[in-house]
Amino acid sequence: MKGLTDKQSKIYDFISECQRENGYPPTQAEIRDHFRFASLNAVRSHLVLIEKKGYIRLNFGKARGIKLSSSPKLLIRKTKESIPLLGRISAGVPIWAEQHFEDFLPIPPSMFGGRELFALHVCGDSMIGAGIRNGDIAVIKKQDWVERGEIAAVLIDQEVTLKRVFLSADSLLLKSENPDFEDLKYLKKNSDFIRILGRYQGIVRTRNNRYRT
Amino acid sequence: MKGLTDKQSKIYDFISECQRENGYPPTQAEIRDHFRFASLNAVRSHLVLIEKKGYIRLNFGKARGIKLSSSPKLLIRKTKESIPLLGRISAGVPIWAEQHFEDFLPIPPSMFGGRELFALHVCGDSMIGAGIRNGDIAVIKKQDWVERGEIAAVLIDQEVTLKRVFLSADSLLLKSENPDFEDLKYLKKNSDFIRILGRYQGIVRTRNNRYRT
């Protein structure tokens, strides 16, 4: 099965979000409004494509006839109901590469609302203002962009950190939530060694952050 | 909340079934067909009554606008690998009583190191210094004591809160981790309405702390 494009992915996520929120899927018009499309057809054609890729099933003609496919083909093979915990990330190697897998959190990904989730140990207290502390396990949704101001896992020179990301025309601003840390600013052109790994979805904090799978 | 009549119960079950089966609720016409009603009004009047009793919420005017109210015992089966999320705790009733169960976190208790765990929604920011924020789900190990200075879930006059507990010879001191909150001190002899429910084991924080089991 092919992957979704960015736009398709956003639409899928919105549907998924509605589903969780309301217990039923959105109508095409609701999707249109959310994405500020002028036309229903924009929605429609997307849905058809997303269906073709197998992520949803359209109940043609019926109101709110969007069904999320039961197994949104996670790339996780070990166990279906778990989130891979990544260890050290090597720059250059795709994060999804198996060599990074350190462990698996025995938590169904649906709990954190998404496909393609992974988890990381949080090092340092740079996001303490957001209630994220050293040693926590952060759950991240794999994607290479985030909305302005969202918290993302960012790869900076071999190191992964969580930061709030503000992307502007020519630069990338990474803000910590701790007055002791300075903001980082990168010009876009020489930001080769910066990489957004995914969007912060939440945390799990156990007494020692160790467990058995 | 009053109980449903037989017929209402069957209709509720059908809705619930559709929900599980299709991912979205049935239309009124689908309900009619399933029960071989001749009239849509039969359905409608039932729905209105079921809503009045609080088991569903009707999104008037919208297609498939039936939302199942989270009705724990009916919808969710307890599995060994889950942690019960308790709703409102009634003083006097043992916390382990089923009536308190609101939902189940699909997380194996072993992950938080123990049997007899339960979870609670955190209200307020009194423990923000410990990185526990309003809306988080706190995982608690059921026990009626804690070590000096540990964080516990404490029942104070109907309300459950997390506090650091310091027990001395004749008094019980409850400390918040937020300068805006005052410490609470109770003399042992009149601490009848204080009850330690368990020891804080950790937290789970998802985007909206809602999920489907």
Add this chain to the structure above:
DNA sequence: TTTTATACTGCTTATTATATCAGTATTAAT
């Protein structure tokens, strides 16, 4: 370069669903 897939606008029509009005019959509770 041509083709193909994606990402849309705008308008119209057909269908699906819900709301509402007007009744009847049955049972449980004053």
Add this chain to the structure above:
DNA sequence: ATTAATACTGATATAATAAGCAGTATAAAA
């Protein structure tokens, strides 16, 4: 015995929603 609440039939108006047709623009693939 009378009132409520429940459990329906039937018909119709209206709104909510999806489908269809005809296009434009852009980027990626062949």
